[in-house]
Amino acid sequence: MTLTDTDLVYLRRCVELAREALDEGDEPFGSLLVDGAGDVRFEDRNRVKDGDETRHPELEIARWSAANLTAGERAEATVYTSGEHCPMCAAAHGWMGLGRIVYAVSSAQLAAWRSAWDLPDGPVLPLPINAVAPGVPVDGPAPELQDEIRRLHKRNAGRA
Template sequence: MINDIDMKHLRRCVELARIALSEGNPPFGSILVAANGDVLREDYNRSSSGDLTRHPEFALARWAAENMPLEERGKATVYTSGEHCSMCAAAHGWVGLGRIVYISSSTQLAGWMAELGVPPSKVRRLSIQDVIRDTIVDGPVEELSDDIRQLHVQRHRPDHK
């Protein structure tokens, strides 16, 4: 169940997605939060460099593996603007991170991209649960999904208001 603290972190993910877009990247942003509520790390998509693996969820998983004991990782939460792709879900599972909370689903994103005439990704869009198991996953969060949709519209139709 999504609570006020979750919403606070998800709103920050929207802000990070806006930063990503302003720098020419796809609009995705994510936060890693410890069990005690401390924000440990935040990041946004940086794939405009040409490295399409520079997703924020992947960066957070790598940071967690290098900086957190396994027990702490399992109690942490990753908040993100969009449901993890297969690569990011696998990284999340491999490093043993805990709960995932996302705003928009991969199904929603696929629908938005189709509406915008964007060709499908070469990587299949799978739900997180189709990639990893034994992880609490909450989302989508409809209250914020239109904010994320609008960022994708801006990216693919910059003249759209």
């Protein structure tokens, strides 16, 4: 599916959250949960700087949705994110029955950038979302945002 102008508005907010995370000393990732009516119900950014590597915004969305949405509301929701879900977050998304995922850059793109910058591989394989949660509708990447997100990750790589 082609990303819509509305999708890009939400993804740009995810990039803002990713920038905020980086400015606060975290890795540059940000995500939104948008309900079926188009209202942002929850947003978060990466919060791993204190040592809990599971503090991904996509996992926080899954947790928040469990406490605040019905199964029907979760199924109608869309998760927008600056980077494709890691396997941990994809599994949480699938277990919670959340709807569509739209991401700005893929795990494969991020892995290629990290390799080009001579950074070590992450501790988890960069699998595509549907390799972990095959029933989830997924759209992305958004070429319009790739350069901006690459710059954020390159800035983060310079801190490593």
